[in-house]
Amino acid sequence: MLAEQYPDEIKAIFAKYPVKRSAVMPLLYLAQREEGYIQKESMQEIASMLELDVTEVAAVVGFYTMYHDEKAGKYRMQVCTDLPCALRGADKFMESLCENLGIKVGETTPDGLVTLEEVKCLGGCDRAPLFQIQDGDKVAFHENMTVDKTMELVEALKKAQD
Amino acid sequence: MTHILLRHRDIPDLKNIEVYKKNGGFESLKRAVTAMQPKQIVEEVKASGLRGRGGAGFPTGVKWSFLPDNIWPHYVVCNADESEPGTFKDREIMESNPYQFLEGVAVSCFAVGATEGYIYLRGEYYHIALYLDACIAEMEKRGYLGDKLFGTQTSIRLKTHLGAGAYICGEETALLESLEGKRGQPRLRPPFPAVYGLYGKPTVVNNVETLANLPYIIEHGAAGYRQFGTEKSPGTKIFSLSGNVERPGNYELPLGATFRELIFTHGGGIPNERKIRAIMPAGASSSIIRVDDESFDKVMDTPMDYENVQSVGSLLGSASVIIIDDSHAMDWVINKTIDFFKHESCGKCTPCRDGNYWMLHLTKRIHSGQASENDIKVLDSVAAQMYGKCLCALGDFSTMAVRSAIERFPEDFKVRQA
Numbered sequence: 001m002l003a004e005q006y007p008d009e010i011k012a013i014f015a016k017y018p019v020k021r022s023a024v025m026p027l028l029y030l031a032q033r034e035e036g037y038i039q040k041e042s043m044q045e046i047a048s049m050l051e052l053d054v055t056e057v058a059a060v061v062g063f064y065t066m067y068h069d070e071k072a073g074k075y076r077m078q079v080c081t082d083l084p085c086a087l088r089g090a091d092k093f094m095e096s097l098c099e100n101l102g103i104k105v106g107e108t109t110p111d112g113l114v115t116l117e118e119v120k121c122l123g124g125c126d127r128a129p130l131f132q133i134q135d136g137d138k139v140a141f142h143e144n145m146t147v148d149k150t151m152e153l154v155e156a157l158k159k160a161q162d
Numbered sequence: 163m164t165h166i167l168l169r170h171r172d173i174p175d176l177k178n179i180e181v182y183k184k185n186g187g188f189e190s191l192k193r194a195v196t197a198m199q200p201k202q203i204v205e206e207v208k209a210s211g212l213r214g215r216g217g218a219g220f221p222t223g224v225k226w227s228f229l230p231d232n233i234w235p236h237y238v239v240c241n242a243d244e245s246e247p248g249t250f251k252d253r254e255i256m257e258s259n260p261y262q263f264l265e266g267v268a269v270s271c272f273a274v275g276a277t278e279g280y281i282y283l284r285g286e287y288y289h290i291a292l293y294l295d296a297c298i299a300e301m302e303k304r305g306y307l308g309d310k311l312f313g314t315q316t317s318i319r320l321k322t323h324l325g326a327g328a329y330i331c332g333e334e335t336a337l338l339e340s341l342e343g344k345r346g347q348p349r350l351r352p353p354f355p356a357v358y359g360l361y362g363k364p365t366v367v368n369n370v371e372t373l374a375n376l377p378y379i380i381e382h383g384a385a386g387y388r389q390f391g392t393e394k395s396p397g398t399k400i401f402s403l404s405g406n407v408e409r410p411g412n413y414e415l416p417l418g419a420t421f422r423e424l425i426f427t428h429g430g431g432i433p434n435e436r437k438i439r440a441i442m443p444a445g446a447s448s449s450i451i452r453v454d455d456e457s458f459d460k461v462m463d464t465p466m467d468y469e470n471v472q473s474v475g476s477l478l479g480s481a482s483v484i485i486i487d488d489s490h491a492m493d494w495v496i497n498k499t500i501d502f503f504k505h506e507s508c509g510k511c512t513p514c515r516d517g518n519y520w521m522l523h524l525t526k527r528i529h530s531g532q533a534s535e536n537d538i539k540v541l542d543s544v545a546a547q548m549y550g551k552c553l554c555a556l557g558d559f560s561t562m563a564v565r566s567a568i569e570r571f572p573e574d575f576k577v578r579q580a
Contacts, residue, residue, distance in 0.1 A: 016321050018278075019361055021343035025326060050343070063345040063508075064326030066285045082247040083446055083498040084404040084484050120329065120502055121247040121446075122286050125402065125484075126410035132286055139288035 002045055006030055010049075020050050024060055028067055029137040036076070036136050037068040065119070066134065073108040073115035075157060076134040077150075081118050084125035093129035094118065096147045101154070113158055166378045166390070166398050167371060168414045170258040179300045182261040188306050190380035191265050194272050196312050198380075203273040207376070209384035211396035216241055216332070216369030217444065217480040219395075219468045226274050228356035229364040237365040238271045238279040239341065240373055243325055243332040245284055247502060248445035248482030251400040252370035254412050256283075256290050259374070260297045264320060266373035268307060269380060271318045274366050278319050282337050285326040294322050329506035333554045334367040336508065347510040348554035371400055391417035395467035399481050403429045406436060406487035418470070422462035424483060436487035440571075443471055444479025446499040447559035449566035450492065451476050475566065492567035492574040497525040503560035514557030517548040521564060528575065538575050542568050 003010060013026045024046060031042035038061055047054040061067045068076075079097065081090045094105065101109055101116060108115040124130045127143035131150075142153065170176040173185055182188075194203055208223030229236055244252040255263050271279045283291045298320050301307040309317045323341055330336045331346040338360050340346035359365020375397060379387045388396045395417040401424050404410045408430030415424065421441065425431065432438055438458075442448035443466065451474050453461050464474050471478045486495060504518040524541040527533045545561035552558060568575055 016323075019342065022323075022341060024343035025324065025340070028326070029324070056344075059345055060343070064285070064328050066327035082502055083442075083495065084248045086498055087405040087484070087486065087490070088410075119327075120505055121245055121249075123244050123250045123253050123284070125248050125250055125404035125482075126412070128404075139286060141286075141289065 002027070002031055002042060003049070021052065024050060024052070024057060025064075028057075028061060032067065033136040033138075035071065036074065036134075037071050066139075074113055074135065074161070076115045076117055077131050078117045078119040078122075078134060079129070079131040080120065080122045080124070082121040082125075084121070085128035085130065088128040090129045093145070093147065097150060100147055100151055111158070113161065114154060165414050167255060167262075167374050167400055168259065168412065169262065176259055177257075177261070177297075179261060179297070179304070186381065187261055187377075188265055190377035191268050191272075191306060192312050194269050194380055195314055195316050200273050200275055203269065203380070206384055207273070207379060210379045210387040211384070211391075211394070212372065212375055212379065212387070213395065213468060214369055215371035215375075215399065215480065217246070217447075219478070222368060222372055225356065225368070226270070226366055228354070229274050229366065230357060233357070233364050234275075235278065235363055236274050236276040237360040237363055238267065238274060238276045239334075239338065239360055239365055239367045240267050240279065240281040240370060241332060241334065241337055241367055242281050242283040242287065242290075242370045243329075243337060244287075244370070245329040245332050245506075246445035246447060246480055246482055247499075248404050248442065248484045249402050249480050250404075251402045251412050251480075251482075253287065253290065254400070255370055255374050256287075256294060260294060261301070262377055263370060263374045264294070264297060264301060265306075266376035267320055268318050269376040270366065270368060270373055271320075272316060274364075276366070277317045278321070280341060280360070281320060281322045282331070282341055283322060283324055284331070285324050288324060291322045291324050298322075328508070329502075330508040330554075330556060333556065336554070337367065338365065345508070347508045348556075350553065392465070392467050392469075394469055399466075399478075401466065402480075402482045403485070404482070405442075405485040406432055406438075406490075407485045408433050415466075417467040418465040420463050420465055421483075424466065425462070425485060429485075432485065432487055434487075436489060438485060439488040439490065440486040440492065440495070442476075442484040442486070442563065443481065444477050445482035445484065446502050447479060447555075447562055448484075449476040449562045450486075450495070450570060452570040475570075492571040493525070493529045496564050496567045497522075497529040499563045500525045500560065503556065507556060507560070511553040511557065513548045514552040514554075514560065517544055517552075517557065518560055520544050521560065525564070533577060535577050538568060538577075 013023045027046045031038045043057045047057045130143040175181045212222045213219040325331045328346045331340045335349035336346040355365045391397045400414045413428045438453045441451040500521045504522040507514045507518045509515045545564045
């Protein structure tokens with residue numbers, strides 16, 4: 001239960017808004033923190049906290065690309081391949097990442113560590129190629145990347161797991 | 163020139179609150195709250211000619227003056243949802259000159275009588291939201307935010323809110339829906355946010371860069387601000403330069419600076435001895451400007467302001483200048499932009515939802531060399547029929563690159579012979 005797990009954070013979230021429903025987005029991030037995706041029970045719990053129907057919460061989850069309702073790798077590596085990045089080699093970068101990780105876009109490495117995803121503009125067009133790593137409710141940018149630097153990062157993430 | 167917005171490039175460690183204070187920080191907020199009437203600030207901003215930096219270029223002071231005096235509370239919502247492909251300017255302001263930005267938000271709150279201001283950041287700017295939260299806490303500690311500011315009865319509180327990956331939330335009514343905890347889909351207008359905004363109350367929605375100008379305007383007055391830029395487009399603007407250029411990045415220049423100055427003097431020109439083939443001055447939403455031997459000088463000498471970019475067939479928008487060299491074809495470019503808009507269309511109105519679906523099919527087919535001549539006509543016709551019929555600007559934006567590419571680069575849309 002989120003209410004038992006994060007009582008202080010939930011209180012702080014509710015204090016931010018005069019209308020309860022506005023808390024839905026921060027609460028969904030909270031629900032995504034541990035497992036990297038939002039479980040049905042969490043949606044139900046958030047719905048009752050906000051006096052909403054569970055479908056209204058699920059509609060929010062489904063609308064925004066940074067919420068996930070299915071389990072994936074521990075880290076979601078999200079590479080921008082939009083026009084400005086593509087002009088600086090993002091498509092080739094993505095291809096080589098697939099080769100090096102041995103997976104296709106949308107797939108997860110066999111050890112369950114990294115899911116490779118393609119995303120829209122991240123606001124770092126001058127530092128392409130770039131990606132963000134989504135880890136639960138956290139996001140970190142990795143800019144001016146090369147395939148070698150990325151593979152080193154993956155190794156480091158793997159070591160941190162062991 | 164010296165910077166108004168990217169002052170951190172002139173003053174090291176400006177993101178340290180003490181350094182910011184030593185360099186005149188919070189003096190504008192103090193002056194506004196203790197020595198000026200809200201209406202006076204609205205008039206000063208009107209006189210400065212400051213125009214919205216999010217892309218639409220609407221006069222900021224005029225926008226503020228639409229708020230009714232008989233409905234309360236008023237809200238200020240800062241649009242930090244920066245998501246247009248090619249735009250990365252608000253990010254630099256918030257990361258490197260956060261206090262000037264937050265001071266600007268506070269000034270706007272005072273000007274419109276709002277005690278609460280929300281800063282809506284795109285979810286990907288998670289690190290910036292955390293950082294701004296820390297900066298807000300520093301300001302509260304020192305009495306620049308909170309209750310009884312500078313010993314007056316004025317209260318101003320600022321809060322950050324994170325989106326979750328939806329370009330459409332940069333559209334102001336979609337942003338408000340999202341902030342209210344709903345799907346980020348645009349509202350039917352009127353009523354406009356100035357009358358019926360956040361929680362149904364009068365609301366001002368302004369872009370980060372717009373608000374970051376306010377401390378300077380309060381300090382130097384409208385006349386001081388107008389020493390930069392042109393008569394109709396006063397002030398400076400941050401140009402986000404990206405694509406096939408030697409030194410991509412943000413450059414703050416007076417409005418009216420030329421493409422040549424941006425691309426060659428600051429951007430270092432085109433790498434690999436290539437030539438510029440096309441420019442998209444307003445990100446993926448642009449009509450594409452064709453650059454060839456014949457048009458090169460005319461385009462390069464065009465002043466980049468809200469009026470003159472139109473003379474070369476495009477718009478300034480948020481000044482996200484994407485440079486495309488002569489190794490790229492426009493069928494590829496529009497396949498990229500439509501892939502973006504198809505993904506970001508919110509699905510609320512049919513022309514945009516279905517139009518982008520079909521445009522993506524067609525641009526894919528054209529780019530892969532499988533298209534017939536009729537496919538190109540159909541693509542142009544779908545785009546033409548969408549334009550002006552969508553609920554918000556996203557639908558119109560999606561058609562700009564498509565139609566201009568087909569019209570201005572016909573050689574890229576010749577059906578390939580088997």
